[in-house]
Amino acid sequence: MAGLSEIARVSGVSVSTVSRVLNRRAGVNEETRQRVLAALTEMPHTARGMGALRRTGVIGLLVPELSNPVFPAFAEALETRASRSGYASLLCNTTAAMTEEEYVRMLLARGVEGMVFVSPEVANVEPAGEHPPPASGYYDRLLADGVQMVFVNGGAPSLEVPDVAVDEQLAGYTATRHLLELGHRRIGFVCGPAHSLPSRLKKAGWAAALEEFGCAPAASLVAHAPFGPAGGTEAMGRLLDTAGPTAVICSSDHMALGAMREVHSRGLSVPSDISVVGFDDIPLASYCSPALTTLAQPIEEMARAAIDELLQRLAPDQPDRASETYSRVFRPSLVVRESTAAPRS
Structure with missing residues (x-):
């Protein structure tokens, strides 16, 4: 076919x-x-091409997991925006029973008109020289077959796919600068996996802020671990054992919760002994003890931009935009709570 x-x-x-x-x-x-x-x-x-081009009023939403509250929040905001425009949504959790590519095939077989990928696999590519990138050639095949897609927090320069993203580098910079302005100078990074593009961008912002204040962004102050509370606990433990930071920034609120647990398990206090900053502003961030200082993503605005761009590309009365590039970057906002304070004298 x-x-x-x-x-x-x-x-x-x-x-x-x-x-x-x-x-x-x-x-x-x-x-x-x-x-x-x-x-x-x-x-x-092919059924893949036909599925992508048939008018069904259905789009696919693909998220990497549902255990981190930020992804259900994105899914809800995307679904709400699509529904207001007359579209139904099929939600896929790509770390559950099926891979992202398997879900894509399933969605196209069921006649979705287009798809929104939140943190797509293409954003998790090993830096050059470390390991071969994952097999993601199916994105190119989808584009060749005219499938309409939008990426959220995971744009790839090599792919002509519209992307909507929060400024991850600015997030790392803002979190680190907040701690620097409080007087901290030895600031660690409880970082997600090294192959994650958001982790690499936040690390660049962390390093830029430290250099701006005349501090060395030492490799010993960065501890990589899997996303999630357990990863935060693991990375925080390594930093406490070897680097002795007075404050840390974290790749996500989930990691920050794990990091604070590790601090408390050692008889230390947040923020008296160590200040902690997260990222995402999940609902639990304002209810944990101490309440977590974090960077908030403008989820509603990002979802609106992603759905509106996809539906514009699907509209039969709109000019063809397949060759146009589209990228929107949103600023994160610092939410100061109780987990950060000036370092002890």
Whole structure:
């Protein structure tokens, strides 16, 4: 069965022209339209392509996990925005029973018109020279078949996919600067996996703030661990054993909760002995003890931007935008609570 790219090749037109014909969009002359239709008759396109282009009123939402409250929050905001525009949503947890790619195939087989990926796999690529990147060529195949997608917090320069993201580097910088302004100079980073793009960007912001204040961003002050409370506990333990920070920033609130638990388990106090800053501003951040200082993502605004961009690209009366790049970066906001204070004299 031929895909849209094969039909375009046989017809002598672009993939976007095939998409216009299938969606009955204007801007295609009758001769070209008939040539594409003839190719479609001779070589029916794949269920994947048909699923992506059929008008079903359904979109797919793919999130990496549901245990971290920030991802259900994104899913709810995305679903709410889509519903207000007349679209139903299918939610997929890509760390559950199926992989991201398997869910993509399932969604297309069920006729979704487009997809929103929150923290897609493409954002988790090992730095050059460490390990080979994961197999993610299916993104290119989806693009070649005219599938409409938007990435949230995981844009890839190598892919022409619209992306909406919080400024991760600014988050790392803002969290670190907050601690520096309180008087801390030995600031550690309870960091997520080294292959995670958000972790790398936050680390760059952490280093920039330290350098701005004349402090060395030493490698010994960074401890990588899996995302989640257990990872935060593990990374915080290593920093306390080897680096002796007076404060730490964390890749997520979940990691920050684990970090604070490790501090307390050693008979130390937050923030009297060690200040802690998280990221995400999950609901529990304001109810834990002490309440967590964190960086909040503008989830509602990001979800609105992602859904609106996807639906504009799906609208049959809109000009084709397949070749246009779209990227929006949102500023995180510092929420100061009880887990940060000036260091002891």
